[in-house]
Amino acid sequence: MAIYRNRYKSVIVLKVVTFCLLLLAPVPVAWAQKEACDCFVKGVVRDKHTGQPIPGATIAVLGENKGVSTDINGRYQIERLCPGQYELECRIIGYQPYTETIDLVAGHEENFTLAEDEIHLKDVEITAHRTDAPLSQPISTLTGSDLAQTRGQSLAESLKGITGVTTLQTGSNIAKPVIHGLHSNRVLIMNNGVRQEGQQWGSEHAPEIDPFVATRVTVVKGAAGVRFGSDAIGGVILVEPEELPIGKALSGELNTVGYSNGRQGVVSGTLQGGVKGVEELGWRAQGTFKRGGNIHTPNYFLDNTGSRERNFSVAAGYRKKGFGAEVFYSHFDTQLGIFSGAHIGSVTDLLQVIKNREPLVKSGFSYTIARPYQDVAHNLVKGEAHYHFADGHRIQWVSAWQHNERSEYDLHRPRNDSLAGLNRPELTFRLTTFTNDIVWDHKPIANKMAGQVGISTLYQYNLMNGRPLIPNFDQLNVGAFLIERLVQNGWEWEAGIRYDYRYLTTYRLVNRVTQRDEFRFSSASGTLGVTRSISEKLSTRLNVGTAWRAPNVSELFSAGVHHGAASYEEGDPTLRPEQAINTVASVVYDNDKFNWEIGAYHNYIARYIYLKPQPEPILTVRGAFPYFRYTQTDATFTGIDASLGWKLTDRWSLKSKGSYLRVYDQKNDQYLVMIPPNRWDNQLSFNIGEVGRWQKLFVSAGNLWVGEQRRVPANSDFAPPPPAYSLWNLTAGGTLFITQKQQVEVGVTVHNLLDTAYRDYLNRFRYYADEMGRNISLRLKWKFGA
Amino acid sequence: MLMKVECRMLGWGLLMSTALLLTDCRRADEVDPQDENELITTVRLNFTEQGTTTVNTFEFRDPDGEGGNAPTRFDQIKLKPNTAYNLTVELLDESKTPVVDLTEEIDEKADEHLMVYTATPASLLTYTYGDKDSRNFPIGLTGTAQTGTAGMGKLKVQLRHQPPVNGTAVKNGTAAPGSDDVNLDFELIVE
Known part of the structure; x- marks a missing residue:
């Protein structure tokens, strides 16, 4: 039965305007900022599609025990804040919570005079994703760089990193x-x-x-x-x-992924933008091509395991x-x-294949x-x-x-x-x-x-x-x-x-x-x-x-x-x-x-x-x-x-x-049969940070341990569940900024680093052959425009 | 019957699917007659005592294929001890009208088929192939069966389907390559 809407992808823009009001006092401005905890944050929460205000959203200043709700016009105001850095959290029913760091350091007092309304003004744009998912249920989201690391894999494969x-x-x-x-x-x-x-x-x-x-x-x-x-x-x-x-400039991205195992290649491109002169329109076109050949286990190729995809x-x-x-x-x-x-x-x-082990x-x-x-x-x-x-x-x-x-x-x-x-x-x-x-x-x-x-x-x-x-x-x-x-x-x-x-x-x-x-x-x-x-x-x-x-x-x-x-x-x-x-x-x-x-x-x-x-x-x-x-x-x-x-x-x-x-x-x-065994996944990362035009550089090493499924009914299978296995992987990645509007994200991963031969209980072909051996992947994502 | 027009393109442009409900061309209640591919429903073993014209026929018969109704016939093979028989096999698809004789098709594709006869205990019966394919490997549609001393056991009759893998023939005269198209354990009584 289908109840659905794509509403969970709609976006709101929380436009935050922070004011740091300096008291009209006959004292020099430089002194006033130290003691004046009279800064305030105010703004309107709106839906991005429509510009309609959203009443009832909660805005909290984390660590300050201060919070307010937006009024019927979507407006809110938090008062009596000292200058400083704050985490502002916005929660709206039906949306996933969103936090944003705001800076209330009044460091620009030279920019304004007492005559100029005594304000320090800053615009912060917050976008929060609306969700239709039940808020009280555990939710895991793959997005941004986490999703980028799974590019090239099938939908199910890319979700494997999520607990459960x-x-x-x-x-x-x-x-x-x-x-x-x-x-x-x-x-x-x-x-x-x-x-x-x-x-x-x-x-x-x-x-x-x-x-x-x-x-x-x-x-x-x-x-x-x-x-x-x-x-x-x-x-x-x-x-x-x-x-x-809608109404935005042309932008796009091109993803290419290569895998050593199966000599698989994936190319996917997206082009999107608005229409000049018609602010209300937006469009997107996207395509993917994927081709892979026979998969190699640590000891042999698997015949006829190629694949092709055109979307x-x-x-x-x-x-x-x-x-x-x-x-x-x-x-x-x-x-x-x-x-x-x-x-x-x-x-x-079947019994013959199981007996042969390969x-x-x-x-x-x-x-x-x-x-x-x-x-x-x-x-x-x-x-x-x-x-x-x-x-x-x-x-x-x-x-x-x-x-x-x-x-x-x-x-x-x-x-x-x-x-x-x-x-x-x-x-x-x-x-x-x-x-x-x-x-x-x-x-x-x-x-x-x-x-x-x-x-x-x-x-x-x-x-x-x-x-x-x-x-x-x-x-x-x-x-x-x-x-x-x-x-x-x-x-x-x-x-x-x-x-x-x-x-x-x-x-x-x-x-x-x-x-x-x-x-x-x-x-x-x-x-x-x-x-x-x-x-x-x-x-x-x-x-x-x-x-x-x-x-x-x-x-x-x-x-x-x-x-x-x-x-x-x-x-x-x-x-x-x-x-x-x-x-x-x-x-x-x-x-x-x-x-x-x-x-x-x-x-x-x-x-x-x-x-x-x-x-x-x-x-x-x-x-x-x-x-x-x-x-x-x-x-x-x-x-x-x-x-x-x-x-x-x-x-x-x-x-x-x-x-x-x-x-x-x-x-x-x-x-019951065919239940995933227990697993434990560990990942140690070293964050290199910025080097030249590279940003977000990192190296990480990980291990996945999957237990043997011992909870199986007696005499229900032609072969016992395979033993536990442990797989190592290595990943390195970073983003190269060519210009402010053009960047290339690069990632290299080695799956099954030690070329371990293993079988998985939840693979229906576990009777016939081992799982995939070592697989090195290289991902490149070129992004341009907005 | 096979290529009925299917109006999948109707979805285009007609997003108002309430309208679409009324414009569906092919309906689920027109069930296609299933499966033109052959099914082996019947395995018939003809034992002719050498020097005579007496044919003893033993049969496995499951006219509706696997599942559904249970096999209607699964004969005991009764043979005389220390006797030489000519053995021919017939494979039929009796789910079709008229009945399809698959023996001929197997003979035409002899390069990728092998009949295997295995008696347990082995002393009950010895099989010798009487035919060969183009690469000089046995087929097993005709041959001779020499019975041993009296006793009881099983005769496993297999049709191994051994088509080429990646264009390379795999049939090598042994049962190992390929998979079973027939795998029947007939009861064997030599008395």
């Missing part, structure tokens, strides 16, 4: 994000404000998104079903492009006074080679993508319009059309030559989705309470060709929600409720006759959260949220041998929706030397759908396969995410991140 986020892989080039042990249909991706609709149910179906479109990627950890609708059981990933450059997007927007409209189109196109050594015909084949076919390097491979294209057309009413209300409408076409080519072509000559995919899915969302933000009540109410609809249909796997279907979803947020005396409360209804019809051939099945699912979701700022350094958050997920068509109807897994999997049309209740508590501490965050979560998922091993195998012409049936149980996902940043000296700093997760099947009193 891992990947589910199929070989080396297909990765899906895993949040707190949940993935696929249990993680929702909002691509530019639109709910991403591909064939997410498949563990080898990676998100069809070009990360270069985004300048911010935010991960909301935990169930967030109220704001985002069904499927947000494990969390939500918000992929957000930059605000359109582009265009956007244009218009803003005038309270009105804004935007259109966006993106095209994503990828061909992914699938390691040919992972093709097996029978259980005997693949039979070890090819050399090649860029050729041969069978088996996937060919996936995703198109998104989005239109958005919003209007700010003069009295503070706001309404937004987002409408989107998505078309996802996925073709899968098996290793073997048909034996029949005339069929083989057609080189058709053995499987094709075509999924078309229309979504519409309308959200109304009401004006703040008594400057304390803000909220929104929304309705969203989704209509979707799926067409299948080839090997029977999932049925054709169409479905209609309708959802409505209400969220209110209240800020009072250092407490921020958040509460919301939602109701969703889904009507699904499936069409499949049973004995050559089309059979139609109807399903109706509905569910209510709720969220309740509170954030408490104990001091400016310490804050705590608590959130209880629910989310639901209807069984997907593969869970209802799949029937067949899953080739990568050498198992026979069968759906169950009587499955009921899953319901998650997620409790997250976290404490954040931040001072000059230390910052740490510790979060604990407990996600109870009622009617959790999983593949349950059945006692009798299924006999096929290729022998007997272990038989699994989609079954429901009650599962708990309990874990801790912890991170620490420690500034050892001015130059040395340490970052440490750890995550622990325990997943238990409460009904059957055992562990």
Whole structure:
């Protein structure tokens, strides 16, 4: 169910005007500044789109115990400040907090005379990002240089650095994000404000998104079903492009990334600007090309693991006074080679590969993508319009059309030559989705309470060709929600409720006759959260949220041998929706030397759908396969995410991140399969700073330790989980200023420095081959214009 | 039937998706007849005692392919001890009408297929290939089976699919390359 808006990327400008008023006194100015604590800061908080004032924002001077709220006109004023440097923090409901350093040193007294109004005036521009993410839930955002360091990687790979986020892989080039042990249909991706609709149910179906479109990627950890609708059981990933450059000058950037392993190259460029003479318009065009060949493990090449990607997007927007409209189109196109050594015909084949410890076919390097491979294209057309009413209300409408076409080519072509000559995919899915969302933000009540109410609809249909796997279907979803947020005396409360209804019809051939099945699912979701700022350094958050997920068509109807897994999997049309209740508590501490965050979560998922091993195998012409049936149980996902940043000296700093997760099947009193093992990530950095025209120069060394997953059910797998592994990496980077308006960001990283041979439990090809060996990457980002 | 017009381009320019709902050309309820690719539903082993014309046929049969209904036939192979048989194999796709005989296609693509017959215990039956592909490697569509002394066990019948990797032939006369297209453990009784 889609409730979305791209509002979280809208930007406000907090225009701060600081005044240092010197008392009219018959004393020399130089003396007055020492004792006169009569400086004040004042200004207006406005929305950048519209220039409308935002009432109810909190402005605090950190360390001074002073804070005020903006009035109905967005104005605020903080008085009785001594000259000096201050941290000014702006918090607005629905926005991520923002701090800015302001300088109230009255060092320019010579510039003014008593006759000239006795003021010292300074403009500080603060931009804060508005967010639709629940404020009381843990959020991690990748942006700026953190995001730049992940450039060239797939979306899932680039999120790996976030505590509590891992990947589910199929070989080396297909990765899906895993949040707190949940993935696929249990993680929702909002691509530019639109709910991403591909064939997410498949563990080898990676998100069809070009990360270069985004300048911010935010991960909301935990169930967030109220704001985002069904499927947000494990969390939500918000992929957000930059605000359109309405009325701005031409600017752009060019990214190039090269990887030694797979000899992969990535080029991505962006060009954007306004339109001369039409202040209200802005546009952006962006494109990415990526090509990689066979991946090398420490000891051998993996045959047919090349990939190719060609993506582009265009956007244009218009803003005038309270009105804004935007259109966006993106095209994503990828061909992914699938390691040919992972093709097996029978259980005997699989056991043979596991026994050999390495693949039979070890090819050399090649860029050729041969069978088996996937060919996936995703198109998104989005239109958005919003209007700010003069009295503070706001309404937004987002409408989107998505078309996802996925073709899968098996290793073997048909034996029949005339069929083989057609080189058709053995499987094709075509999924078309229309979504519409309308959200109304009401004006703040008594400057304390803000909220929104929304309705969203989704209509979707799926067409299948080839090997029977999932049925054709169409479905209609309708959802409505209400969220209110209240800020009072250092407490921020958040509460919301939602109701969703889904009507699904499936069409499949049973004995050559089309059979139609109807399903109706509905569910209510709720969220309740509170954030408490104990001091400016310490804050705590608590959130209880629910989310639901209807069984997907593969869970209802799949029937067949899953080739990568050498198992026979069968759906169950009587499955009921899953319901998650997620409790997250976290404490954040931040001072000059230390910052740490510790979060604990407990996600109870009622009617959790999983593949349950059945006692009798299924006999096929290729022998007997272990038989699994989609079954429901009650599962708990309990874990801790912890991170620490420690500034050892001015130059040395340490970052440490750890995550622990325990997943238990409460009904059957055992562990569940395919849960990420515990991990600990450490990074020691040396900050060189400025050298000549170079800035932000740094060198860092890191280690990632991933434990062995010992919490697995007995006799549930062909091979035990792989042992623990430890990987080292080295990174160096900096920014070269060519001119003030042109800069080149350079980064070099060596992944898997010691060329360690290892296997990862969450790689579905762990039976067949080792993971990627050493990989050296070079990133260059050239930026020009604003 | 295959190339129905799909109106994916309609999304262009028509952002008002309520309108789009009404203009969808292809509908989900028109299910495409699945899968023109062949399926091996039936493996038929024909044992002809040498010097006679008596054919003993043993069959594995799963007419709807893997899953769905269980296999309808999985015969016990009953043979005389110390007897030489000519053995031919037939592979059929009985899910199609008319039935597709895949044996011919395998013969045409003999360079990438190998039948493997393995008796356990090995003393029950010895198989000798009676055919060769263009590179002089055995195929196993015809051959001879010599039974040993009386006993009970299994006869594993495999069709190894061994297509070229990166344009290089991998079939080398052994079972190792490729993957199983057929892997059946017939019960074998020599009495």
